[in-house]
Amino acid sequence: MKRYAIPFGIFAILLVFLGIGLRLKPQEVPSPFIGKPAPAFTLTRLEQADKTFSPQELRGKVWLLNVWASWCTSCRAEHPALVAFAKQVTVPIVGLNYMDAREDGSRWLDKLGNPYALSVFDSDGKVGTDYGVYGVPETFVIDRRGNIRLKLTGPVTPEIIKNTLLPLIRELDHA
């Protein structure tokens, strides 16, 4: 009798975990990068070609990486929301200027407003490839330990900001 009850016992334990799982926050978007450390890189800054940036510098902070380009029309659509968002939050937004020309990128920011704490210049798209970028714009949320926590594909909208980004940032900031 006892050994026939083993499957039941295992299932009971499983059930407890599934129950706990229900109360946890589901992660947002499927990506093999979720939960993984953000790939390291060192790139020059878009507007100051003599300075570099690497994600290491933001260790201990929650920050966003937004992939954009001046040739990308969806980025233009997302831009106002991003500018408004930058005014609401204290977390730094880093722009990854993806496969663009330096002058074009700078001109774009001058004209449309600059929501970024800084932008880095990824002229050949190598860093973008490391991040698994397959459509611009994309946005990554990176936690204090340097792990990617969320990846958004496509333009950030005011709804996404309100329902997804702000709650997540608040949660990570207090974690």
Next chain:
Amino acid sequence: MIPELGNLALVLALCLAVLQATLPLAGSLNGNGRWLALARTAAVGQAVFVTLAFAILVHAFAVNDFSVAYVAANSNTALPLVYRITATWGGHEGSLLLWVQTLALWTVAVVAFSGQLPRATSARVLAVMGLVAIGFLAFTLFTSNPFDRSLPAPPDGRDLNPLLQDVGMIVHPPLLYMGYVGFSVAFAFAIAALIGGELDAAWARWARPWTLVAWTFLTLGIFLGSFWAYYELGWGGWWFWDAVENASFMPWLVGAALIHSLAVTEKRGAFRNWTVLLAILAFSLSLLGTFLVRSGVLTSVHAFASDPRRGLFILVFLAIVIGGSLALFAWRAPAVGLGGRFALFSRESLLLVNNVLLLVAAATVLLGTLYPLFLDAVGGGKISVGPPYFEAVFVPLMVPVLLLAAVGPFVAWKSGSARDVALRLRPAALFAAVSGAAAFLVAHLSPAVAVGLLLGAWTLGATLQLVVRHLRHAPRGTPLVARASRQGAAWWGMVVAHAGVGIFVVGVTLVKGTETADDVSLRVGGSARAGDYTFTFEALEKVRASNYVGARATFAVAHDGAPVATLHPEKRYYTVQQMPTTEAAIDRGFARDLYVALGEATRDGTWTVRIQHKPFMGWIWAGCLVIAAGGLLAAVDRRYRARRVGVSDAVRAAPEIAIQVPTTSRSA
């Protein structure tokens, strides 16, 4: 007005399901014949109303009734009609209704084909299926009603997710669900057997074809999902060990174990408890998969928008169904008994070993799938377990499975001679060793690839030997057809499926071991190489369809300067959902696939392009199809269509074995 009728139909179906689940079960216990007879009527009635509800939902999509919230969320006037219809199962609510609809189809099939079953047994089987239907109908009605209105109706819908606007969407979910839900029949048979305490060869004979058909559907469903991902997700990968893929793969593994276990129970009366447990587990894992997809506890490309209330509902349902059946198992299994005895080296013991290995493999997949959840639950942070874990754990488990699967059919039931089998399998062993050595020494492939090829060759070689031996082992002058038909379709199904496994293993090994991929930046006129092939970016044009705009490229592929193929990958931007998709272009061949996918473009017209050369990719698909063909062949064995068989103990079914297994003669 029509959607309200759909709602009503679902309510009526739920009432009938309650009837179907209760009175026949009670009747089977107290001998009330009228209550027993209700099972079939209630089951058919339930199925009719579910089908009506499903048809009404399809209709709402076809006529763009955006006052139905679910339609508005998953369709759009610009969507072509065929995708509007398939959008019916494009979201959580509708796919749940598809689940219920599939269960209704299986229920009707059981009603239609259970004539030879004792009335009490068929009533119990239908009652158990009714219980499952209650759970899912209630889930649909109370948490996820697809007929909910949103008034005033929006002028247009939010469109179907672009990734789902594909032929794959038409067939992948229905086939997969036919598999998942099909295991409910084997499950219902197992529960009925536990309740009645009758578990014999006849029982296994009834349960076998149902299990085989469900497993075949599941095989096809998984295959199509993988095939679809290969060309649609744009990466050229075909299996990602994603949580939901795993959720379909686990019941497949357990189902494979169940098929083999059922064979032993039917032929030898052995493994009875084990068979019942596997039948419960196969369906439990199907339900668990449903939970994982819809509760939002795990992330996946397949996950539906989640809602904790739904998760809780399914969790309670899981607890009742799985917990209840495992408790029933713990209580009743000791009464069922173990069945026939067998020696250490016998077909039974080899099948048992493979059964255990398959179950362990399923358990490792389960562990890998739920590990992130476990860790998160105990406060260990969020992590994701990727392909490295699964490849490191799962693949080594498959090595003994493949080695033994080839040997099994050569070993006699009850007690076999290891020496005889070893001698007989010399040709297959030689073929395998030569294949492996040639791969390593001549083709200079890696040791892992050589081992993979050795295993594939071993499986194919031994299976071929089995066929040759069978065809030769007959009196001189017997025509080929007569020689072949000395074994039933079930045996041939086994042979075909094992050959399919061999083909699949060769394909996977060569793709994994020798594929080449490159991400390059190209502008029109440029070219790049993958393997021995040159891909030239010849032209680029704009395309425009009703719900997307995009770019279509032309690539010419040449091998040693000779043109091989022209490929047209596309990059699309779906305007309603504002989502880009990549439509890869693939030239398929017997020994290689050529693959081009467009990445991003820069303003100066340079595109990132992913080009790949995948040797023997087609063998993976062919292997899956051959495995499914084997499953189907085994299911149509004439033996299962026989009229009511009076044999109720395993021993009397045994004489068949003498014919099926030409003992240990060395004539072959």
